[in-house]
Amino acid sequence: MPLPAVGGAALLADKGPKIIRLALHGHANRPFFHIVLTNCKVKRDDLPVEQLGTYDPMPNLENQKLLSLNVERTRYWMGQGAIFSTPIAKLLGQVGFLDIHPQTYIDAWRTRFDDARIEAETKKATESTTNVETVPATS
Amino acid sequence: MNAIRTQTCALLRVNSSVLVCSVRYARKPRWVPMAKSKMYKIKEMPYRPVLEGEEIQRLQNNYRIYSGSLVAFQEKISEEESARSLTATNEGSEEHEWGRILAETERDNAIVKEIREKQLVEEWRQIEADILKEKTLLEDKALQDMKITEEKLHHQLNKLKDIITEDKLDEAIAKALSVQTDYNFAIDKDDRVYLGRKNSDKPQDIANVTTDLSTSRIQYPPPV
Numbered sequence: 001m002p003l004p005a006v007g008g009a010a011l012l013a014d015k016g017p018k019i020i021r022l023a024l025h026g027h028a029n030r031p032f033f034h035i036v037l038t039n040c041k042v043k044r045d046d047l048p049v050e051q052l053g054t055y056d057p058m059p060n061l062e063n064q065k066l067l068s069l070n071v072e073r074t075r076y077w078m079g080q081g082a083i084f085s086t087p088i089a090k091l092l093g094q095v096g097f098l099d100i101h102p103q104t105y106i107d108a109w110r111t112r113f114d115d116a117r118i119e120a121e122t123k124k125a126t127e128s129t130t131n132v133e134t135v136p137a138t139s
Numbered sequence: 140m141n142a143i144r145t146q147t148c149a150l151l152r153v154n155s156s157v158l159v160c161s162v163r164y165a166r167k168p169r170w171v172p173m174a175k176s177k178m179y180k181i182k183e184m185p186y187r188p189v190l191e192g193e194e195i196q197r198l199q200n201n202y203r204i205y206s207g208s209l210v211a212f213q214e215k216i217s218e219e220e221s222a223r224s225l226t227a228t229n230e231g232s233e234e235h236e237w238g239r240i241l242a243e244t245e246r247d248n249a250i251v252k253e254i255r256e257k258q259l260v261e262e263w264r265q266i267e268a269d270i271l272k273e274k275t276l277l278e279d280k281a282l283q284d285m286k287i288t289e290e291k292l293h294h295q296l297n298k299l300k301d302i303i304t305e306d307k308l309d310e311a312i313a314k315a316l317s318v319q320t321d322y323n324f325a326i327d328k329d330d331r332v333y334l335g336r337k338n339s340d341k342p343q344d345i346a347n348v349t350t351d352l353s354t355s356r357i358q359y360p361p362p363v
Contacts, residue, residue: 075213075216075217076217078209078210078213078214078217079210079213079214079215079216079217079218080217081210081214098206098209099201099202099205099206099209101202102195102198102199102201102202105198106195106198
């Protein structure tokens with residue numbers, strides 16, 4: 001007989017479509033995520049079928065955001081037809097486990113575009129103020 | 140019986156002729172019109188380039204193809220692996236696999252240990268430096284405190300120089316008796332002060348009195 005799943009949700013193990021996603025743990029002002037494989041219909045923080053890793057979004061003393069992943073099991077579940085939620089797909093894309101997610105590119109270029117726009121606006125504002133100063137007074 | 144049931148059902152059913160509109164608590168009810176201040180306000184939409192949609196579509200198509208192929212590849216691999224694991228368990232090579240995994244773990248642990256030891260040494264160096272710095276600071280502060288205390292002590296000793304000791308008591312009494320001080324004075328209508336006879340006979344203007352007003356018991360008018 002196989003061992004029970006890590007999350008203990010043995011009842012849900014064989015039922016429904018599976019998804020690999022983030023479950024929020026931690027406490028007040030201290031987010032911490034578990035990377036879990038669950039039935040996609042259950043609640044976010046319910047007992048998962050299996051925990052595949054962790055993700056700490058707060059940088060540590062060395063300025064690292066740590067992500068741990070049981071690669072072997074993740075690949076196994078991929079083979080079983082589990083899908084990734086967008087946030088975890090983005091993270092795993094940045095890590096190099098999957099292809100880089102399109103949303104990562106979109107966020108990057110939108111940030112760049114907004115920065116450039118703000119810079120141009122400030123430049124324009126400063127130029128206009130200098131022009132006002134240089135205009136000679138007519139009497 | 141059936142007819143009665145259908146009639147009651149018809150009564151319970153919400154007809155289209157009845158107006159049903161929820162109040163939507165914590166929101167504006169639907170029958171309240173738009174606020175006048177918001178009537179002609181046009182929301183500014185974020186600017187998006189024209190070609191962005193196409194680009195996003197292209198990226199998403201690519202991603203879908205790549206991830207699909209990855210999943211297909213993984214499915215194939217896991218099928219093969221499951222088949223292989225079945226044969227491996229049959230052959231009894233589980234112990235060999237266990238040994239291999241242990242060796243791999245130990246190798247990884249050795250790498251992590253090396254990194255951690257380096258880090259710990261660095262941290263300890265930092266802590267040592269911090270402690271030394273704190274120590275010197277404390278020593279400096281103690282020296283400073285000592286100096287201040289000594290200054291205070293000298294000041295007090297200087298004050299004690301003119302104190303009347305038991306030896307000088309008779310002398311001090313004799314001196315005090317020999318010097319008579321007259322504290323009497325009077326003021327007339329023209330604001331002139333007449334000091335006591337032993338001190339002075341001359342009348343003085345209040346404006347010219349140079350006594351310390353803050354310690355004086357007499358309330359002088361302010362100088363003009």
